[in-house]
Amino acid sequence: MSPCILPSIERKLCWLGCCLLALAATLSGRASDVTAWNTDWSFARADEAPTDSEAWHTVRVPHDWSAELAPEEDAPTVGHGGFAVTGIGWYEKRFEAPPAWRGRRVEVVFEGVYMDAEVWLNGVRLGGRRNGWLPWRVELGEALEWRGANVLRVRVNNGDQPNARWYTGSGLTRPVWLEVSDPVRIVPDSGVTTTRIQPDGRARVALGAEVENGAGQAVTAQVVWRLRGPDGGVVAVVQRAVQVAAGAVAVVPTTVEVAAPQLWSPEQPVLHTVEVTVTVNGRTTDRRTWTTGLRTVEVSAKAGFLLNGRPLKLLGGNLHADNGPLGGVALARAEERKVELMKAAGYNAVRTAHNPPSRAFLEACDRLGLLVVNELYDDWLKKKTKQAYGRFLAEEWPGDVATWVRRDRRHPSVVMWSVGNEMFERANASGRELAAQLAAAVRRHDGTLPVSAGVNGVGEKQEWSVLDGLFATFEVAGYNYEVAAHAASDHARLPERVMYASESYQYEAYTNWAIMQDAPYVIGDFVWSVMDYLGESGIGRVYPTGEEPRKHWEGSHWPWRGAYCGDLDLIGWRKPISYYRQIVWDRGERLYAAVEVPSPDGQPWQTTPWSLVPELPSWTWDGREGQALTVNVYSRWPRVRLELNGTVVAEMATGAAEEYKATTTVPYAPGELVAVGLDAAGNEQAKFVLRTSGQVAALRAVADRTVLRADGEDLAYVEIEAVDAAGIVRLDDTRVVRVSVEGPGTLAALGTGDPTALGVYTEPARALWQGRALVIVRTTEAAGPIRVRVSADGLPDRLIELVSR
Template identity: 45%
Template sequence: MQLSAIQLIAVSQLLLRLSVLFCIWSYLAAISLAGEKISLDANWKFRLSEETQAYETMFDDSKWQVIQLPHDWSIEQSTDPQALAAGGGGFFPTGIGWYRRELVAPDEWRDQRISIEFEGVYRNAEVWINGVPLGKHPYGYTPFRYDLSKYLKYGEANSIAVRVDNSEQPNSRWYSGSGIYRHVWLHVNSSVYLDERDISIQTELISETEALIALEVTVSNNSPGRKSLNLVTDILDSDNETIASDTISCLVAPHSQANVARSITIPHPQLWSPDTPDLYTARLRIAEGDQVLDNTSIQFGVRTIDISATHGLLLNGKSVLLCGANVHHDNGPLGAAAFDRAETRKVEILKAAGFNAVRTAHNPPSIAFLDACDQVGMLVIDEAFDGWAAKKTPNDYGIVFHECWQRDLEAMLRRDRNHPSVIMWSIGNEVYERGNSEGLAIAKAMTKRIKELDSSRPITAGINGLGDKNEWSELDPLFDKLDVAGYNYELQRHRLDHLRSPSRVIMSAESYPQDVFANWKAVDEFPYVIGDFVWSGLDYLGESGIGRVFPSGERVMPHWEGSHYPWHGAICGDIDITGWRKPLSYYRNIVWDRGEMLYMAVKVPSPGKNEWQLSAWAQPNSLPSWTWPSHEGDELTVEVYSRYPIVRLYLNDQLVGEQLTSKEYEFRTEFKTTYTQGVLRAVGVENGIEQEEMVLTTAGKPSSIRLLPDRSTISADGQDLSFVTVEVVDDEGRVCPQSEAIVEYNINGPGRLAAIGSGDLATLESYLANPRHVFQGRSLVIIRSSDAPGTIELEACSTGLKSANTTIRAKNLVN
């Protein structure tokens, strides 16, 4: 049979298409066998119990609670004045918990390298696979992995068991949470693989036309044969366009590793900074011939850091002053559970409040938190430890410090060194060894190891004084080991210290909330003082009672003395645990000149006629409200913060007075006026012209509820969250700060109530209580999606108030 020319052409085209399809199929098949990262957050079973045999494969867990990670069992319980964690832990119960789940390992994995990664478990995590112990990880804040390959039963179900022991208390000075509170992953790799922890991407040089990045990669070969490989790297911009590529060949001996170093040029780089958080992606793959054996992606930013006492902190060659917040790891009503959306929202709130930097007090944060800082634009001081070997609480990390510090420090650096947001490493906080030879030896060993893993970032620590009997200058040898000296509540010493140590770069690593003006004056005027980090940016759980105010005549009791129950948290933050900014947050932003120009608040009337007494970390007890029932005719104090040189105060359009608010007056003033219902106006005046005003209007009787979701569309992945602000309002829609209404919440559709909370850290209500009181007219409801798409309906009801409804769509969103 002969084919015509047309038929021959058609057959040729068909064969060509089949050949192309075969190549594509071959490539995709190779890719599917390489570099899988699978979430293991779902389908865990949990029990709070001191079981002794729950690691066994055939253990009966049929009656255990089914949960989805991240999970913090402590926040699910009510506070207890007898809790062993005491006030430091927020009076939350702790104990021992067990987690179990099945893992089906398909036959295709038989020749692969299978490992399990825990991002964070608090604390003393022990892991078993099919009844075989894999190891124990004491520290609650660093990630860890175990190789499962030789223990798996392929083609059938396998049993994973995790025992979490947080029973030895107290072991923390703040709320730690309990359980597997961060994500868990399964890594499936070939015997030749890339480990993202062994990839380093640093910016070497930048110019207007190009940037040079240094890429260091470790290629691992666990196979019995020598491998001739190609390492291929593609650099993608934020639009997912490839802008640079690199290929290098390498030979890797059996059961060994090869270290590869490359320099790659990026044309016309978009530099990362808080104002322009532009990110790149490095896609790396290892190939043997045409077969891709493994691949991974690393997000990074192009930016440089330089510090000196002469020029301060330079980011990409430009001076940056650190407007900083100390932030603990909890997410308020969610406890320690590190949901990605909760971490992102936290960073967004901090940035909206004027902060451009955070110190992760006093432990490595979650990966999601650092990802959010990269994406939103927030500088990070990444802190490894609170204390060292000398213990601050009877059962803290000091017990295992000498055994574990190097492993945990390396885990932090290997995980975090490619985040452009991380600009400094911190090795400790107010460590008890700070004034002796042991402390110097520890600091020397830590800084040496850090420089071996990452020489691109300065090293710091938060250091406080030695007490009245010791000279501050005795700390000079310790500061000499650091690139940046972190002063905790000691910034007033900077002038004399600069005369004694003129090359020392200083930052206020912790400061009292009310010291904002004095500290910022030092930052603004002296280049060797590079920033101020307030304690704290956010209210947090634990360290109960810090930041309290006390009525006149009552003893001001430090938070470390006695019991402050029912207080279960710290109220020293600029922002409360629901995300609501307090008046001091606006004052700080005005002092920092970060955009806001005018704000007004009213001091809460104290019992009797005397002033409130402020504890060390307390803020003035003020509210942005002109609603004070039962105070008609009383004299109230109005605080006004202003960047304008003059402010005027009007009550019901009558001038109360005019005051100066320039820098000489620390951008603030006070007015006294008699309370009467109506409209209070603060007006900023410049060149005799009224430029801006803030208005407070007396709220009427509470009449209805308002629901304000932060997002009306979320992902149907069982992980996403919508934060719904609840407000009790009057007929005109004004928030009623006098309301303490009890509100009940009903939810329908593919979602559930993850938590309900308010800014009241002295309430006895749990964060799962429903109904629950509002506080000062506000509350927060957190909705968690399920795995199913659909419409989630939330209803809020309260006796005597008009109900409210809101709708949230859960969709199968693609990143």
Template identity: 45%
Template sequence: MQISNIRLNMFSPAALRGLALCCMWSYLAGTSIARERNPLDADWKFRLSEKPDLLETGSDASNWQTVQLPHDWSIELPTDPKAFSAGGGGFFPTGIGWYRREFIAPEDWRDQRVGVEFDGVYENADVWINDVLLGKHPYGYTPFQYDLTPHLNFGEKNTLAVRVDNSEQPNSRWYSGSGIYRHVWLNVTEPVHIDDRKISIKTERASDKEALLAIEATVLNDTSEKKSIELVVEILDPGDHVVASATIHISVEPHNHSALVQNLAISQPHLWSLDSPKLYSARFRIVSGDRQIDALEIPFGIRTIEVSASQGFLLNGKPVLLCGANVHHDNGPLGAAAFDRAETRKVEILKAAGFNAVRTSHNPPSKAYLAACDRLGLLVVDEAFDGWAAKKNPNDYGTVFHDWWQRDLTAMIQRDRNHPSVVMWSIGNEVYERGKPEGLAIAKAMTKQIKELDSSRPITAGINGLGESGDWSQLDPLFDTLDVAGVNYELHRHEEDHRRSPSRVIMSAESYPQNAFACWNAAAKSSYVIGDFVWSGFDYLGESGIGRVFASDEEVLPHWEGSHFPWHGANCGEIDITGWRKPLSHYRNIVWDSGEKLYMAVVAPAPNKQDWQPSAWAQLPAIPSWTWPGNEGKELTVEVYSRYPIVRLYLNEKLIGEKPTSLENEFRAEFKVLYEQGTLKAVGVSNGSVKEEMLFTTAGKPTGIRLLPDRRTISADGQDLCFVAAEVIDDEGRLCPQSCALVEYQIGGNGSLAAIGSGDLSTLQTYSANPRSVFLGRAMVVIRSTEEQGPILLEASSPGLKSAKVELRSSNQ
């Protein structure tokens, strides 16, 4: 088999390696190239422009910026108090952006079907091929695709142009990002092919002995002749062994399609679970005569889901309490750019923090995010929309809701229904139509459509109250349309709800961080309460100022009042935007008994010897440190969280006190300690014996920098990332949280600096600023690989500190 040189000019080296593997697999299967899925992320031309006309599609782009997808132009720009996105959008500039990409369509594509697929563009994407407008896609979070075939110049250059209009502001209550922030693909198939959007692999029943799968597929015939073909379906186990198969004979009329349903039984299946997320694959092949003309593999998991008021949430027949986090789609310093590694890292951090579930507030996530949840074992409540027709912002999704919700909901369900991690669909969040007839009609229409596309998962929504004048029971008709009543900040009503509606299944779809114990207690005591999703798992960009703590002489303002500039993000997360877990994250882990038993933190002293004034969603500014210069002899508050019944606190080996930390004490104790330098130690005690210790030692003067990469080797594909923690330390290697040093980073070799960030959400420094200040002694440097193998060298330096170096490597292995 030969690949024309003309085709080789189209892709990056990394894409060519993937294409070669695809071709080899097809060759071994006894056919020419049956299906190509080519990444189209490299070397786009980009410019910001306010021009509303179409001149950009054919204009000279030689002087435009060259960018690599995923790309978010807003995160590259400085925040501005006058930005139209306002505090909800983090004060980041938006605007209109143009993208251009040229490629060669080889002659052997002439008889194929060629399409372009966008995983996500924010927002209002107009797409052209060779100056022909293909269509407009308003919603920024759902995938969409177009057929390029009729408009291609085969054997010649073709130009793909995309206009992204994020200028109509405000249109979001959080940071959306701007641009082609997810992957783009160029797909090539035979005219007779499998419709990958209409594949469904559903577990009808499963046990340790046997599972029954219901498989649905659709074959398209884009020719003018009737086609008789064979569809071969094979199920591969986690070790890539074929464990079940079927061959179906199909006749497809010209320019038509044929849908089929096939049941397959699997003996002794590996059930997908939180602790053992085993994945199978379904391989579909179309055979015509002695030719294989299409092939496609879909990963999936075998598992069952049940919910009931009497038994709660059951995964494979076993009860699971959902310890969940609400997580927005941004990747902190990277903005909205959905790098696969960044998405995977988010899931890794959530799992390490003890979360077993996530709600994708308030939009469909990226494919890479769900794939990571599948691989690592994290349950997902997949949410379609924030609001419905009634707008929360002047230019939000409500402007197109009635015209687009059915298409966008279908796109989400069809894309995500084969992910075993997805255990619930959510149709909305705090919608303004709740309690109104039009809201009930919308909810019924949405649930009906979802059940037609996927009947295997429960449906929920995040619903809050009707205000001071509204009776909570007026929401009963809306809750009755849902399988799970998701309540936002209203879990305290669960007992009265249960008395009124005994069969109702309830979960806390959103809760305040400080209510971790109360929500766990409700779920632990009541089978009909299946879990809690805290607002929020991570700090995030936008919704500026939520979770702020105010000094005693400041006016406490909710984040929706006034301007909180220079704050550009939300401080309500239990994990900051660099991935560092705050003390409250450890407390939640202890409350939910997810692994940790003992943790300690010290509340930062408030100015003027007064108490802090926390706003809603706020956590007191506590950090795990006993380094508080300037506070000698002053009283500090030490919090100790423990699953042991008793804790003791020592300062320089002197016992400060002993307190209970049992269930009645909500697993926490508080001590007042006069600060002096030295060692602070918390001890967990059970049955009179010391079971565990945690200690802090006062750090000395900052003298150096330490670099801690999350991985030493990354892929040389132009997409992989390495997250390097930069810490200011003393001579003994202790973190110096008092440091706000300005650190400069130099990179050499086969990598580039993708972003630099810290947990400070009120800084005016951009995420591309270099040098950049550390916050609480820490920063995060994100390195992006190139498409060349070899070493990557990172050096960090700051006046008065010993510099640090680290060597990484990019590889194709």
């Protein structure tokens, strides 16, 4: 029965019942209820919210509508945005408000919406946020309907283009949450944990949170802190009473001591849990927990970067936020996989270029042990693209900084804040003033970590030293592509400056590593980039003779839709440069060999600073018999011997003087090319073998995981390779593979590492590239077996069996 036609007595009883429920909720209290709100959204791509129900279709968030559309050559995102189709989109969610919400604060929390979003509930505008990478919340409040359906609508405007220099995705690209809390509560994202190690080895842990009183009268709140160890046991507990006036917020700091602390580090990412409980008159009104790690961070020119008091070099790379074939969606498993790939490739650090990462990414870094340089902006006020975020920065940056730091400061993986990248105003007074303001704002919310920015050169008309004033505002100076040129001279001129290569070219792997070994004031090297990514189309291209080599910002690079400057390709396959870097860093790999891909005319490839001569770990070069091929051997052994079909063709030094590599030419003959690592005495220590592949006989399919969560958000990554009868990958195979998924799963994407492959990644057919493809399967909320079938003409089908629980 509609509320408007209830008989008078029934309306009074209904009102009385709701009041009693609200009173009961206020008196009894409860912890904040946080629920994932990712299902049952409807989406329409339109300038105005459609009135026709058929214009909407059901989606699950995180959602990127640009990933559902094929790139277009004339798209206003141009090459910066990977020629993605964007525009304006609407999201709608219908729901009912249960009586248990009465008397409580009801909020919707958006982890990230790209970009310029606004929210309405039942036609009432509740707010919005322009920044596409930061979380924000709206309180539903008086706009809620207590009888019948509520309609929540979100307008997302990503139509003003180009607004970034890389692919951003469009829409509710990060998770959405519903949060219901009592009037007296812990302010979300107010929790903080900092650690100091005492001379006797004990850890002094400072804990902080804010208690908000949304009730109509002052209260005395009891705040109980529990610090739990990695096994869940209570390590320390402390209680404090605090008076909170009506409508006020009280900061509640405290400290605890841990006698034998288990410290967090990349090698041992030990996590603790902080639990905070608020009670009023003996009743619990809120309880919140967060994971953290006990660790200390210090930097100085004399000692370098110290983690837990021990020197550590940051061996890092820059990473954009997209998830390759998935587009801009920040699904937790996709974020976790990126961290796994980085750790396996020898990295211990990442710079989130050039925006704050997702919460799931930071949680994965916490769990797996990856240090994070957390970056806020690319542009400042002077824009690099016509519609860049700089058009909003003057009014938005104070709120952005507060949201960013408060959300991320308790993650042990975060070890540095970066407030900008290659800002156009870096060399003038306005840039220095804004840098000082941004750094001061960061320190107001977190005074424990260094602040930095990535800064490139100022051209030939100004001296590099003009940047001294800018760098002076930071604890660490980020040098983009400038460490080799300026580190030593800057140290002689300004011996207290701490610096790092916030961006470096791939070819600088050895150079920058060598500089770090002798210079404690150079604390790290972050290559551009860890992985290939969508957007910035054409960066990393090589050109044959007769084509003009162009930078990625020069002209159109269509049909390139992405970058090819990563150590790993778009689907996570490690290129030879990745193995070389790991050998230089001495982070696991010891020996590797690859063959330079011949250019069409046999002349040297033309490169740009972001590209390398292409290599493949292959000894299959049909039609090039007798032709001299260039072979590169990367080795941590003092010498290597190269053998072709049992005959020694070269023996070469590969020590530090040779930058751990050697190059020779070998006339191609099918068979087996073997690199042998030799110690100083000439004894064999390791072998790396390249074998000629026969004709493709099968598709090899390997899933990273076979048991998945039936939550609608878990993913399985299935690597597909075309192999011969001996299991050798045929890297020149380009046959089309087709994929079908049966059971409680869907095809989330089918992609390759080809940065020029157009179409939509959700299509079930795609040509292999370098003999490989990647199938990404997403679960539904139903449990049961999932069957993934991969087929190609002339080959037997492959069936991969997964299970969702």
